Amino acid sequence: MGAVLVFLVLTLIFSAIRLIPGDPVELLLSSGNTSASPEVVEQMREQLGLNGSLPVQYWNFLTGILTGDLGESIRTGDAVSESIAQRLPRTLELVIFATVISMLVGIPLGAWAAARGGFVDSAATVLTSLGVALPVYVLGTLLILVFSLTLGWLPAGGFTTWQQNPGRHFQLLILPAIALSLGFTAIIARMTRSAVLETMGQDWVRTATAFGHGPLKVFRRHVLRNSLTPVTTVIGLGFGTLLGSTVLVERVFNYPGLSSLLVESVSNRDYAVVQGIVIIIALLFILINIVVDIVYGLLDPRVRQ
Known part of the structure; x- marks a missing residue:
């Protein structure tokens, strides 16, 4: 298939x-x-x-x-595979960093909101709604204005390889990753909240509680784990979506990744480069879906059966 x-x-x-x-x-x-x-x-x-x-x-x-031959660029004559090999790791690093941030913040936030309810749930709902509604280029501009121009804590943009300066490389990655991760964090938090609320009403949760297990143990072993299957789907699909969302982030932060190369190639009608980049992104998306299916089996033994 x-x-x-x-x-x-x-x-x-x-x-x-x-x-x-x-x-x-x-x-x-x-x-x-x-x-x-x-x-x-x-x-x-x-x-x-x-x-x-x-x-x-x-x-x-x-x-x-x-045969691995993606052709040559019409504009530069360079091999498309070499151009992609140079730019792809930068974009993947940015997307992976943003995904990790989204998971570390979104899953606990959604689970906490569902477990606590009341004011915490309402506040989390408002915050996630703002996160989904705020455009990435607006957030990126605000981050540059606050943390670069006003406070001077982080550089406004650019790129430095890890080999040249590891510290500078990490600093240049922080703001683009945060800008890219905000909307994804909100989506993960909302999905986690919905999944946890649905799972908390299941019979096996009430049974575990009746057997005398502590609330924290019940939540961790029976509620949260069974709620992660739909969240995993969102994370897998969202990872592929982030690959496309990097276009605006790379423009705002002057980050020379794969998406910037794609925009330039589309403007120049560079068939070979556009084909090569879209092929790589499509293959990555298919690979991500395969990985998600494998993770399903790890989270839910019924899938393996």
């Missing part, structure tokens, strides 16, 4: 890229109001493999994917 899904995704990516208006070769060779000659355009199309029929291009596209 996973192989079929990958094949369908590759086919959709190939078709969608070819439906984008405009000729990338003519756009590349044009300078101001001057257009390149038809001979030069045809020569460039042949060089890039765009002069063949769509079936031929599709076959070359699939065979290239299978």
Whole structure:
């Protein structure tokens, strides 16, 4: 099933890229109001493999994917795989950091709100609603204004590799990760709250309480663990969504990740780079869903059966 899904995704990516208006070769060779000659355009199309029929291009596209060859950039001539290999770890690091923050804050917050109820539940509901409603670019701008320009605690943006300066690398990662994680934290908290409230009303929870187990033990072993299955689904899907949300965060904080490269490539009609990036993101999303299914089995033995 996973192989079929990958094949369908590759086919959709190939078709969608070819439906984008405009000729990338003519756009590349044009300078101001001057257009390149038809001979030069045809020569460039042949060089890039765009002069063949769509079936031929599709076959070359699939065979290239299978051999690990994602083509070359129309603009720079660099191998797409090398460009992605350079940018992808930066974006993954940002997304993983933001996901960890969201889990460490969202799950305890949602569980606490459901367990305590009353004012705590109402306050958590208001906070999570604000977190979902606040756009990431607005939050990013506020974080820069407060923590960089006003307090001077953290840098406003940029990037430094871990090898060059580990401390500076971590500092430059904090604000983008917080901006990216706020909305995801609110979603996880709300899902955890709903799942915990539903689980607390189940028969096995009342049975465990009747057997004399302490409230904390019942909550930890019988309520929270059984509530994590839907939360795991949200985390898995949200991780893939964060890969797309990094576009705005990378722009606001001048973070040179994969999403920035995608935006630049779309603007330049760079087919090969756009294809390569979208393929990698789609494959990561499929891989995340497989990992989520495995985690299901760890959390709920009934899934393994």
